[in-house]
Amino acid sequence: MTYFLTRRMRTVFAFVLLFFSACFTQAQVAPKLTVTPLNDQVYVHTTYGIYGKTPFPSNGLIIKTIDGVVLVDTGWDTDTNTDNTRQLLQWVSDSLHQPVRLCIVTHAHEDRVGGISELRKAGIRVVSTPLTARKSVALGFQAPAGVLPNDTTFIIGQEPIRCFFPGEGHTSDNIVVWLPNQRILYGGCLIKSVAAFGMGNLADANLNQWAGSIRTLMKQFGNARIVVPGHQDWGDKKSMEHTLQLLAKHAAAKK
Structure with a gap:
């Protein structure tokens, strides 16, 4: 008994x-969306997806201008679930009380383009380079308008926004976004956080050109005050040097 x-x-x-x-x-x-101010105009939006069976943070930008809001990258969503981007739009509406005028997507992975359908549903224009637009369709996502040249600056609400392709790295289509008035560089997944111990997803990477692309960024945006990577913590220019170190470590381990 x-x-x-x-x-x-x-x-x-x-x-x-x-x-x-x-x-x-x-x-x-599915941790909830978090939004962190960098100053009174620029915020980092962080949503979560699953990487290696673990929730992992993905960063984008919210840029507040006098003529509305510009988003850089969607929330980390899939073609069947756009909850993260829906939360992002709700936050903008509730907290900034402004319309979203535009979204810039920086390359064709689901943590950047996964929420396009949600933005389109809200009548928001989404733009990218032509290559990102083609790759988005190939992955089963709605196509952004592929209108961005490899280096272009436009102004929305008196805020200059520069979209720049420094070369291949994380993907063949990765661009960065530079806010000269703020001296904020959004590097997306081309730049690794100083909190990163490895290179992450290399499925579409060009490891031969990545370091050269980072050095191009260092020359172009050496006066950056804040550098925001695509994942994990952001900080100053050390993240660019850290990315070079990780690339060298990865190359050495392959020998």
């Missing part, structure tokens, strides 16, 4: 552990 009760207790205990483990895992799958 004692053995039976002990076995039963173990079974119940195991069930309870599985239940709470499942609840914990489910809670970890």
Whole structure:
């Protein structure tokens, strides 16, 4: 009788552990959107996707101008679930009380273009380079308007915004966004956070050109005050040097 009760207790205990483990895992799958101000005009939006079976943060920008809001990259969404981008639009509406005029997407991965359908539903124009537009369609996402040259500056609400292609790296189409008035460089996934210990997703990477592209950024935007990578923590220009170090470490490990 004692053995039976002990076995039963173990079974119940195991069930309870599985239940709470499942609840914990489910809670970890979709952390809510967070928005962090860099100053009174520029914010980092952070949404989460699953990378390596673990929730992982993805950064984009919210740029407030006198003529409305510009987004850089959508939330990390899929073609069937755009909750992150929906949360992002709701935050802008509730917190900034301005319309979103435009979204710039920096390359064709789901953490950048996954929410395009949600933006289109809201009547928001989404732009990219022609290459990103073609690659987005190939991945099953709606195509942004592929109108951006490799180096172009436009002004929205008196805020100059420069979109620049420094060369291949994380992908063949990765661009960065430079805000000269703010001295903020959004490097997207081309730049690795100083919190990163590895190179991350290399499925579409050009490891032969990546370091050269980073050096181009360092020459072009050496006066950057804040550098925002596509994932994890942001900070100053050290992240560009850190990316070079990670690339060198990765190359050495392959020899």
